[in-house]
Amino acid sequence: MGRGQSTLARAIVNRILIIRPDAEADIADAQAWYDRQRTGLGDEFLLCLEETLDRLQRLPEAGEPLGNNARRSLVHRFPYAVYYRVGDDHIAVLGVFHNRRDPRRWRARLS
Numbered sequence: 001m002g003r004g005q006s007t008l009a010r011a012i013v014n015r016i017l018i019i020r021p022d023a024e025a026d027i028a029d030a031q032a033w034y035d036r037q038r039t040g041l042g043d044e045f046l047l048c049l050e051e052t053l054d055r056l057q058r059l060p061e062a063g064e065p066l067g068n069n070a071r072r073s074l075v076h077r078f079p080y081a082v083y084y085r086v087g088d089d090h091i092a093v094l095g096v097f098h099n100r101r102d103p104r105r106w107r108a109r110l111s
Contacts, residue, residue, distance in 0.1 A: 016090040017057055022109060023083075026096040030080060048076050049096065056093075060086040070094070070110045083110060 019027075027049065035042035052075045056063065063071030063084065072081045075096075083095040083106050095109045 015057060015060060015086070017053060017093065018090050019093045020095075023093045023095050030078075030096065030098070034078075045075075045078050045080075048078055049080070049082070051076060052082055053093070056082065056084060056091055060084075060091050066110065068110055074099075085110075 027046075031042035031045055033042075034045045052073055056073055060071070063073040063082075065071055066083070069085050070083060071086065072083050074081050079099045080096055081099055082093055083097065084091055084093045095106050097106045
């Protein structure tokens with residue numbers, strides 16, 4: 001990296017984003033629920049989720065630490081959070097849960 005670049009710029013590393021099958025199912029369920037509420041709302045949910053996932057790839061350490069090397073990042077506009085772990089070369093999305101869900105569900109997924 002050249003002179004004058006910030007520490008933040010040097011800290012950004014492109015990691016592979018891995019969405020686990022359980023997380024894919026969470027996403028599909030949420031999208032379907034929102035589409036039943038209003039046509040197109042599920043697509044809006046997916047767009048906001050994609051923004052969250054893009055942010056995780058740029059700044060994986062920005063999510064709230066939960067212990068056991070897991071983190072949580074909130075989805076803008078929707079009451080959902082992405083639960084993930086950061087590896088040396090990847091980010092593993094373990095779940096996408098509604099914020100009012102029983103915390104035992106996401107805690108079990110993180111164990």
